[in-house]
Amino acid sequence: MTRRARRADRARRHAPRPLGARIGLGLSLLVLAVAVVAALFPGLVAPHDPYEIFQGHNLEAPSGAHLFGTDNLGRDLFSRVVHGAHVSLVAALVALGISFTGGTLLGLLSGSGGRVVDATLMRATDLMMSIPSLMLSLAVVAALGFGTINVAIAVGVAGIAAVTRLMRSSVLVVARSAYVEAAALSGASRTSALVRHVLPNAFTPVAAYVALDFGASIIAISSLSFLGLGVKPPQPEWGSLVAEGRSFLDTAWWLTTLPGLVVTAVVVAANGVFLYFQGATRAAA
């Protein structure tokens, strides 16, 4: 490719996105930032200890003293949601890490490893994807036992197949492209070509998928916690907070509604980031 052509190509890829999209991105990043800060430094964001019982203040509606109200034990719900963010988001990151490490390795292997390896791994991912991820996660939890770490592992493992597929197709696209051929011609080894050329370029669509999967992981982890397989009481976690508030829908609506809204907001934000990158990928296509 000529240098001019390459510059034009890069310019097109990095053309400024429309204003609406940028505002969307900004808002999404803001929400995510708040969530991340709450997750990393819950003590700073939460006004109270999540386990502290305010005797005689059970089931109070949201007010100045308690932003999200109190639960049936008299604990501050807002503080519990903030500390729950810590649990949920860290678990989601763990799950994401597992999905991506596993998926990238397998995808690279599959895309560049030759026909037999590719075929075997593709059949394996077909298999994994034929079991709905929630059911697969349930099976893993049945094996490992309850608890947030196990739930995170379960969700992570269930997500490997999709990332493998994605990575593999990116690898296949890039591997056949010009730079790799050029690199091979110039004598570079396959591994170095892989690392220096394939990996960076295959990563853009994958990066967009990170945002999408982050949101999905949060929902998957919350769902499993909701079903009772996650945190041990009295530790707060978004899914288990919604579950705890379930029997209070008529009498204390805030216990279920507010944590649920928070989960939705964070996942919407993550999806917003994904949309932005998806739009960027499309513009570059």
Next chain:
Amino acid sequence: MKITPLSAVLPAALVVSALAAGCGGGSGSGAGGASATASADTTTATAITRGGTLRFGDTVVDCADPHQRGNNPSSYQLKPVTDSLLAQDPKTGRFLPWLATAYTVNDSATKFTFTLRQGVTFSDGTPLDGQAVADSIDAIVNKLGAAASLPIGYLNNYKDAKATGANTVEVDFSKPNIAFLQGTATTNLGIVSEATSKLSAEQRCAKGVVGTGPFVITKFTPAQSLAYKRRADYQWANPLGKNRGPAYLDGLQIVSIKDTSVLANSLLSNQIDAYSVVLPQDAGRIDQSGGHVYTTTNAGYPVAILPNVKGTIFSDPAVRQALQIGFDRKQAISGVIGDWFHASTSALSSTTVGYKDLSTDLAADPARAEQLLDAAGWKKGPDGIRVKDGKKLKFDVTWEIDWNATSSVLAAVKEQLKKIGFELDINLVPSGQSAAIYKSGKFDSRWVNGYTPEPDTLRAVLAVDAGNWSNRASKDELDGLLQKQVQQVDPTQRNATLAQIQQQLVKEGYLIPIYDWAQSFAVSSKVHGAQLLYLSGPGPLYSDIWLSH
């Protein structure tokens, strides 16, 4: 042999009427709303209407055999089909004739005989005779075995059961077992037909049992649907029931609702007529809608923490004693669970026959608890939790997920214990896992609840040569007392021994009772006549219930 005419168990009556004065239980303490027992059921004023099907909302049982499923609320679903030999009056503790018109117990509590009522038939037409009763009891031990985990607790040291005449039956034990007597007044030892007694455990689960009860199963799919219709020829109702004949209801239907949080709304939107296990926040709403919540404290040992004394911080009696008085029980449960649950005042619940009030010994005294811990060498660490020889004053409380109790109370206890330097960890494990954990001994304490009204469960659970759930190394005075009570036929003597046992348990901290378990039964405004009998196992008297239109 001491013959005990059923009408004259005077000493017991004296002891237990004192209980009745003190205990808050009974068949109708309302919750939330201001309704007293009488208001919900002015049967004298309203005429009883026959007919209709009572819809009870719950997860349908997976097994229709009352000998294999007896927990609350499964027992609500399986009660209608069998009757028991005797009934026990909750107010006096006296045994009343039901399927058996008379009974005898020998002095050593090893031989029990029953004279059966004439004219009773099972729903398959076969007569209730000595052989049927003998087979019914024998099957529990020799056919069901461990699968009948609740009833078999009443048959410790069972030798045999035989018909000694057409209408008499004798049950023998190799060692004294007075607990059997109360067992015969519970649904757990309800009498089933000879045909049923011949079936295997799985068959009984899948098909249900044939009994003499006021209702007969018409449809059963495990965990999916269960329906009953009444027996028109039923004439031998529970002596405590008001209706002496066939049930007023045409039938019962268990409506499959797996999510317990929607039960209240289902009742209020008229999709079911009744359910059990009411949540505190719903009691007021139900009362306001014209319905009623019946509650009663269950007999047996309370909901408690049972420490493992082997190899844990609880091997030190000072730690157990500090825990016993280190937190305020009333505060832990107030607002968290319904106000029909009362803080425990002894190692047995307040409605148990033989209960002794030890509220002063269980009164919260965190200052004294801290003194005990300081004296035992437990010093407060930087995070507020006490430490001794590098070990933290930390313990876990283990239990299984499908047990019908909330972890919220433990969360409240945990917060209180933090103040005196204890750290409590809640350890909820999946079904089937707890047995392995308890066997391995790798647990600090169990979260337990008395599973039958009989105080002998304390022996079954704590005696060194029985369950020994606390893993005590050797027998001591407590074991002597536990062995003694199961041999004592005279209620006064037995209650005295039970009193000593409760005192020991509370003092030594072998049981840390928190609150007395109570049943709750919510009905809509259409349902009348219900009463809860806690001494016969959970569930109402279905033959008394009627529906208004």
Next chain:
Amino acid sequence: MRLAQAVLVVWGAFTVSFVVLYLVPGDSVSVMLNAGGGTAVDPEAEARLRADLGLDGSFLHRYLHDLGNYLHFDLGRSADLGASVGHLIGLAVPPTVALTLCAMAMSVLFGVGFAVLVSRWPRSPLARAARILPAFGNSVPTFWVALILLQLFSFNIRIFPVTGQGTWYAIVLPAVTIAIPYGAMIAQVALDGIRRAQAEMYIMTARAKGVGATAVHLRHVLPSSLLPVVSVIGVNFGTLLAGAVISETIYSRQGLGSLMQTAVLQRDLPLVQGTIVVTAAMFVLVNLVTDAAYPLIDPRVRRAAR
């Protein structure tokens, strides 16, 4: 060839679940013996039970034994419920099939309908705003939506019953709940397909010929937007099944989802395994059907195949 692949996938599901569950510490026996409450545990009875169930063999021995059983359609016995796993699953499959088909129909109807409407008037402000909606269909947690819908439409506004079964309209709320994320995905795919189709030459030709915008939209755009939808329905069927777990639990419906959830909570391993294998089989079946249907819908593919 496809069929062979399908069989391979189901076998794979069986093997994976067997291996995973083999690693579990407790086993079915302790679950069975604890089912009734009470304290009695008889070690002899336990050992006997374990031998009866064939749980005391080596890994390979047990694997082959179970595989053999599965090939005879014997899926084992549920540890907790005592009934045969095959029987329990047999009872659970029809309600789940009904639920997922109903949800699928709703999703396709509303997803495609939404896409068609939005793309017919692409410049209207409503359409512009609405276009980003599908992306958020995946953001709402199913369990939360289910609770809110149940509260609103079963208890507050009493349209639907609280138990999601019995009457025909009881299926509505459970189906709507799981249709939301699925429908959102379909809408996105359909929108994408429509946009691509609109750029095609034959559309411009039709417009040039004077055919009305709406007619063009419906007769030409719609069919081509359906193609990607069909291909995506099968692959993402898992979303519906996953949603079924939550939906069936909250709406008290029988089905594979709630069976799986109970099985996991009770650590009922034979049942967990059976459910996974059957779910995989269902998924494979749906994909076989959609793969077969694809050429029927797309004339180009059909012609190419000839």
